[in-house]
Amino acid sequence: xxxxxxxxxxxxxxxxxxxxxxxxxxxxxxxxxxxxxxxxxxxxxxxxxxxxxxxxxxxxxxxxxxxxxxxxxxxxxxxxxxxxxxxxxxxxxxxxxxxxxxxxxxxxxxxxxxxxxxxxxxxxxxxxxxxxxxxxxxxxxxxx
Numbered sequence: 768x769x770x771x772x773x774x775x776x777x778x779x780x781x782x783x784x785x786x787x788x789x790x791x792x793x794x795x796x797x798x799x800x801x802x803x804x805x806x807x808x809x810x811x812x813x814x815x816x817x818x819x820x821x822x823x824x825x826x827x828x829x830x831x832x833x834x835x836x837x838x839x840x841x842x843x844x845x846x847x848x849x850x851x852x853x854x855x856x857x858x859x860x861x862x863x864x865x866x867x868x869x870x871x872x873x874x875x876x877x878x879x880x881x882x883x884x885x886x887x888x889x890x891x892x893x894x895x896x897x898x899x900x901x902x903x904x905x906x907x908x909x910x911x
Contacts, residue, residue: 795877798884806879847882 799806817840834842859867 791881792874792877795874795879795881798880799877802880802883805883806876843886 816836818837821837856868856871859871
């Protein structure tokens with residue numbers, strides 16, 4: 768049993784310490800370069816689309832059963848950011864110091880391009896099924 772535990776520990780160490788780090792950051796860097804720094808280029812437009820209608824007198828109303836752009840943003844943020852992320856940032860600050868926060872910012876910047884591609888794929892390949900409404904998730908378009 769100790770042999771199996773040691774094998775799993777070694778595999779876990781390489782996957783989490785090296786493989787996943789390079790895979791996630793490398794994918795983010797690839798999409799950042801390929802999309803010509805979409806995080807910076809389209810930041811103003813995204814901010815305007817998300818928060819532009821908050822201060823209008825004639826607020827855009829969602830259609831029947833739909834969501835406004837701000838409601839959609841709030842739902843997406845709720846899905847991405849949870850209590851674990853807040854506790855994880857505090858734990859990283861305690862364990863790694865301010866340098867850990869810097870690297871979290873770098874990975875978040877690269878992750879913006881990755882989540883942009885994921886959201887674009889979800890919209891491009893969404894489908895309507897007879898029993899479950901619209902489907903547009905990684906599990907759906909990843910199995911195409």
